[in-house]
Amino acid sequence: MRRLDHIGLLALPGLSFLAVIFALPLLLLLLKSFQIDGQFSLEEYRLFFSDEYNMSVLWRTLRVAALTTLLALVIAYPTAIAMSRANGIWLSIFLVAMVLPMSVGVVVKAFAWSIIFRTRGVLNDLLMSLGITEAPIRMLFTETALIIGAANVFLPFMVLPIYAVLRQMDSRLPEAAASLGATPVFRFVNVTLPLSLPGVVAGCAFVFSLAVSMYVIPSLIVGERQQTLSMLTARSFLFLRNEALGATISSILLIIAVSVVLGSSWLANRLGARS
């Protein structure tokens, strides 16, 4: 027990840093959202939830985050399977392709997407030159563009946890299933997929948390036209000078993030308990 205490001391610098820089301001923010004139009150929350516009922003934020997570999952799963079976140079190429874009700033990537999506952008030029459409389609400033851009930026956070789980899986398991008469589809549904679920849960938790609180990507791709919770937070603090509203929205975002983390670790535990 004493030894453990000594080792615990090593965490002290990190803990105190986080406490001062992160936890304390967060706590003050939380307190602010529950106070009116120094009194405890839920009034700010009542005001927030009774406003139809705020509700539409909350709903859009959740919907965009969920669809971003879904799109990322659909793209990431096959990628992760391919990576888990790759070796040598191919694996290196895959990993670099996953990790390198993370070093490119999110602003740059969001701008890149806006170049692709804008009225006379790359995608519209391509569609028109192929004769698929005659006039440019409005893509920038739409929710679809936002979801595609966000899924692209957050893709590594979905691929890597799934890849890690699949890589660990004993390659004899699908072979054993095959030798027991299981078709490729049966093997996938009954062996590979259930065993990869912890990675899927982790990846979804990462991407959903990131997508629910993203600020730069929606600012650049959809702009002010369609607000999300984090854009609304920034607006309340910077333009409306309504700190109480900003604190309230931040707290709501925090609650969403914490429930995603707790929910996913509960789910991962439940999945892990069986194996």
Add this chain to the structure above:
Amino acid sequence: MQSSAGTEPDKRAYLDVVGVGKAFKGTTVMSDMDFRVARGELVSLLGPSGCGKTTLLRIIAGLTSADAGDILLDGRAITRVPAHRRNISVVFQSYALFPHLTVAENVAFGLRARHVPKGDIAPKVSEALQLVRMSDFADRPVAALSGGQQQRVAVARVLVVDPVLLLLDEPFSALDRKLRETMQVELKSLLRDRNMTAIFVTHDQEEAMGVSDRIAVMNAGRIEQFATPSELYARPQSAFVMDFVGLSTRMRGRVKQVEGDVMQIDTASGMVRAPGALGIGTDVTIGIRPELIQQGAGENTITVTLADAMVLGAKTQLHGVSHAAEDRLLCEVPGIQTGMDRGQDVSFGWSVKDTLVYEAAH
């Protein structure tokens, strides 16, 4: 069960591996491999790691594709049939139990994959679990089982689907010695009762001798000898087989003289007579099984200094070092021999007919 009489080629083949070749990244693992197994036979592929035995097993199972040749099962070519339609089951070294399923669910897996009606699955599963004495563990997660229990589940999981051929890749290597011997006896009688055709892959010659009717000794992608355990032991066809199957004393020598069918072989430890008629001047390897060497003079005699006398229970192993050279001779005498001192001079003698001779590889 038919008695298996050595390598007779007229035996009707149930599994027939014809001219199979395989290379990985340009390195040939095996070429022109022929291998036949009769129905109901228990066969072992025995060899050191890297000899190609696991590759051959995987090719038969359909988990690895062959570059050349054909696999015939009961006269039907299955070379291009995918693994899941071959009805050949594999017990892996790691058992490869599904970690997210219970014992019963693991056993039921093959039945579900074959779309056996739900109502028929439960009785089959409980019958299979009973067979391997694992009924009490049906609802446990497999991670909670010991190595021996996991192996039983792996066996139940393949037996329940009634495969046409069972392949076992080092099935006992993860178990400790005592448990391994028990499981070998159990599994052998289980397979016999069901008249199952099975191929074991192993690097352990005792295991191969214990479980199989015939053993194929493999070396560097080739089968050196395919014979019954007793034939393999008594008449190994190459120095490799002699070395790999059972203990033996080995000496190098050169043929000095041939008189009829007996050769005089000059070794560093003295003259040795052996059956055969190789050309004079041929370099040879001589082998003698330790239990065929006696203390005292024989038709061949070499005087040695006793290096060690190890009492192994039912027998005592005498390690001698020859006077003239540093050849190590091994002699096994039945019972417990006491009063032997290290450093003592003794004579090791053996018969001419018990001397195995192989042309030395260059």
